[in-house]
Each structure stands twice: as C-alpha cells, then as structure tokens.
Amino acid sequence: MFSTNKAGSQADKQVDKESFLLRRMMDGCQRRAKILAVTSGKGGVGKTNISANLSICLAASQKKVLLLDADMSLGNLDVIMDINSKYNISHMINGHKSIEEIVHITPGGLGVICGASGLEGLANVGEFQRQRLLKELSCLQDDNDMIVIDTAxxxxxxxxxFCLASDHVLVVTTPDATAMTDAYAMIKVLAGNKFAGHISVTVNMARTIAEGKKTYQQIANVAKRFLGVDVYDAGTLLRDERLNNAVRMRKPVVLAYPKAQITSSLVALAAKLNNGCAANTSEDGFFKKVVDWFF
Ligand SMILES: Nc1ncnc2c1ncn2[C@@H]1O[C@H](COP(=O)(O)OP(=O)(O)OP(=O)(O)O)[C@@H](O)[C@H]1O
Ligand SMILES: [Mg+2]
Incomplete structure (x- = not known):
C-alpha cells in the first residue's frame, strides 16, 4: 500500500513541488480543509507518531493533507519523518519566504510544516502584515482536504x-492512570471552553485490544457523567517494538513496516477519523481562530 522508497531523488522532489503548486493554481483555493488536532494531556503518549502516520495514510487515500507541527517548544516531527526543513512559519512572517516555500512536500504528496513556533511572532507584526499572513495561511486551509495538527x-x-480552532480533537492516551487523568483534564478544558467539534479518544501502547477498549470506556463514561460530553472511540493501538525501531530508522512505521498489524490499525484509525471529521462550516478559518485566540 505504501511506497517504502527512501526520501526520493531531487528530481522527484522537484516534480512533487511543481505538481503541488500546479494543483494549487488549478484548484483556485476552492476547498476548506477539515482540521484535526492530535493532543493528549500527558506527554510521550504517541501524538507525534500518530499524527505523522495518520497523515501518511490519509494522503495515500487521495486526500490532500497538510501536517503542521504545532509543538512550539519540543516539536520533533522533522526527526520522526526524516525531514530536513530549513524553513517554518517564522520565515514567512518576516517576509523572507512564501507559503509554498515553507511547506515541505514528501514523496507521497503529504505537505508538512515543521515548527509552528513562528506563530508566536505574529504578536509583534503590524496589522497590515498580520492580515497578509492570515490570508496566506487561510489559503492553506482552502487548499487542502485535511490539516492535521500535532500539538504539544x-x-x-x-x-x-489549536484544539479549540479545530473541527475534531483526537485525544491520545495510554492505559496508564496518569495519562487517562490528563486526557480527561484536556476533555474538561475543551468542554469548559464550549468546544463544539468532535472529540475522539485513541488508546495507544495498550497490551491488548480489550485493555484499550476498557480504557476508552472509562474515559467516555466519566466525560459523559461529569461533563455531559460525548467522546467517540477512535480505536486502540497496541504497544509494538516495531514503532520504536521505525523511530530509530527515522521512518514512519507505516512505511517501515507496511504489512505489520500496527500499520493496519493506523490505516483503520485514519479511515475512522476521515469519516468522523465533520466538514468545516465555520465562517472564520482555522488560522484566524488560532490568531484571535493568541492575540
Ligand atoms: N504503539 C507504540 N508502541 C511502542 N512505542 C510507542 C508506541 N507509540 C509511541 N511509542 C514510543 O513512545 C515515545 C513517544 O512517542 P511520541 O514522540 O510520538 O509521543 P508524543 O506524545 O508526541 O510526545 P511529546 O508529548 O513529547 O510530544 C517514542 O519513543 C515512540 O517510539
Ligand atoms: Mg510530540
């Protein structure tokens, strides 16, 4: 299903970039991407790996997908995906690079923006520049079917x-009590801020599917009972040493082990999220909501 070709030649990259730009011109900014934020509460539960692999699966199913590393301090998407990206949003803010130049296109056609730390810089730009940037950024939303946000x-x-500006929040947890408590804390914050989108939970690093299901059910029950919030089941991913091997190889596991069970589970997760992610109907684009929230 997936190409296991290493990074691809320079010529391939050039063709990828050209076809991306061509598609963008032909599309005339017609679409409005669904926004999926991958978040957790507790750190180290697998958000970045899930975001990367999920995005690859979605891009492989003919979706035009953009993956944004929104971990402003410790973003490591570039490491996991072996992307050597020189530019991020800050280069666009200071006017040195265009939006096309900060999007890294992978051989599979997935667009990736590494390090959204530049968004903080928006606080210091004038209104004219802010509007110009927002226009450029919202073109990204108009230009993709799905934007996946890997949060801190x-x-x-x-x-x-980032979560409140999204259509769908995927809360990642493990069966550990601390991770579950922190996942619930995130759901509580979303509910407290009247988040109107979809909330799903995926249980990662479970020892068995039954353990994953039980973990999900406990969180969903408490969220329903104390917050009145419906939390959907995005499925379980088992603990798998191949995922760690893939990280060491700096290759997403779905590409390193295309036939493994963890790959099938990630493909199923992508299909589920693709179906459950309601279309963006808000007048305000995602980036406008993010910028309004920050400043
Ligand atoms: N299903 C899994 N099986 C085995 N190891 C896993 C699995 N999922 C994630 N890991 C390992 O857990 C570690 C943390 O993963 P990752 O960086 O994706 O988490 P994160 O939630 O993004 O962390 P942070 O909060 O620091 O951003 C990595 O070493 C990764 O290899
Ligand atoms: Mg991470």
Whole structure:
C-alpha cells in the first residue's frame, strides 16, 4: 500500500513541488480543509507518531493533507519523518519566504510544516502584515482536504488554542492512570471552553485490544457523567517494538513496516477519523481562530 522508497531523488522532489503548486493554481483555493488536532494531556503518549502516520495514510487515500507541527517548544516531527526543513512559519512572517516555500512536500504528496513556533511572532507584526499572513495561511486551509495538527502535551494556552480552532480533537492516551487523568483534564478544558467539534479518544501502547477498549470506556463514561460530553472511540493501538525501531530508522512505521498489524490499525484509525471529521462550516478559518485566540 505504501511506497517504502527512501526520501526520493531531487528530481522527484522537484516534480512533487511543481505538481503541488500546479494543483494549487488549478484548484483556485476552492476547498476548506477539515482540521484535526492530535493532543493528549500527558506527554510521550504517541501524538507525534500518530499524527505523522495518520497523515501518511490519509494522503495515500487521495486526500490532500497538510501536517503542521504545532509543538512550539519540543516539536520533533522533522526527526520522526526524516525531514530536513530549513524553513517554518517564522520565515514567512518576516517576509523572507512564501507559503509554498515553507511547506515541505514528501514523496507521497503529504505537505508538512515543521515548527509552528513562528506563530508566536505574529504578536509583534503590524496589522497590515498580520492580515497578509492570515490570508496566506487561510489559503492553506482552502487548499487542502485535511490539516492535521500535532500539538504539544499539556493544557497550555497555545495547545488549547489549536484544539479549540479545530473541527475534531483526537485525544491520545495510554492505559496508564496518569495519562487517562490528563486526557480527561484536556476533555474538561475543551468542554469548559464550549468546544463544539468532535472529540475522539485513541488508546495507544495498550497490551491488548480489550485493555484499550476498557480504557476508552472509562474515559467516555466519566466525560459523559461529569461533563455531559460525548467522546467517540477512535480505536486502540497496541504497544509494538516495531514503532520504536521505525523511530530509530527515522521512518514512519507505516512505511517501515507496511504489512505489520500496527500499520493496519493506523490505516483503520485514519479511515475512522476521515469519516468522523465533520466538514468545516465555520465562517472564520482555522488560522484566524488560532490568531484571535493568541492575540
Ligand atoms: N504503539 C507504540 N508502541 C511502542 N512505542 C510507542 C508506541 N507509540 C509511541 N511509542 C514510543 O513512545 C515515545 C513517544 O512517542 P511520541 O514522540 O510520538 O509521543 P508524543 O506524545 O508526541 O510526545 P511529546 O508529548 O513529547 O510530544 C517514542 O519513543 C515512540 O517510539
Ligand atoms: Mg510530540
């Protein structure tokens, strides 16, 4: 299903980039991407690996997908995906690079923006520049079917801002009590801020499917009972040493082990999220909501 070709030649990359730009011109910014934020509460539960692999699966199913590393301090998507990206949003803010130049296109056609730390810089730009940037950024939303946001851990203002601006929040947890408590804390913050989108939970690093299901059910029950919130089951991913091997190889596991069970589970997760992610109907685009939240 997936090409296991290493990074691809320079010529391939050029063709990828050209076809991306061509598609963008032909599309005339017609679409409005669904926004999926992948978040957790507790750190180290697998958000970045899930975001990367999920995005690859979605792009492989003919979706035009953009993956944004929104971990403003410790973003490591570039490491997991072996992307050597020189530019991020800050280069666009200071006017040195265009939006096309900060999007890294992978051989599979997935667009990736590494390090959204530049978004913080928006606080210091004038209104004219801010509007210009917002226009460029919202073109990204118009230009993709889906934008996947890999957030940092915790319930900081920045993480919550990205989640609230999204259509669908995928809360990642493990069966550990601390991870479950922190996942619930995130759901509580979303509910407290009247988040109107979809909330799903995926249980990662479970020892068995039954353990994953039980973990999901416990969180869903408490969220329903105390917050009145419906939390959907995005499925279980088992603990698998192949995922660690893939990280060491700097290759997403779905590409390193296309036939493994963890790959099938990630493909199923992508299909589920693709179906459950309601279309963006808001007048305000995702990036406008993010910027309004921050400033
Ligand atoms: N299903 C899995 N099986 C085995 N190891 C896993 C699995 N999922 C994630 N890991 C390992 O857990 C570690 C953390 O993964 P990852 O960086 O994706 O988490 P994160 O939630 O993004 O962390 P952070 O909060 O620091 O951003 C990595 O070493 C990864 O290899
Ligand atoms: Mg991470």
């Amino acid at each position: 851990a915790g319930i900081s203002k920045s993480v919550v801002g």
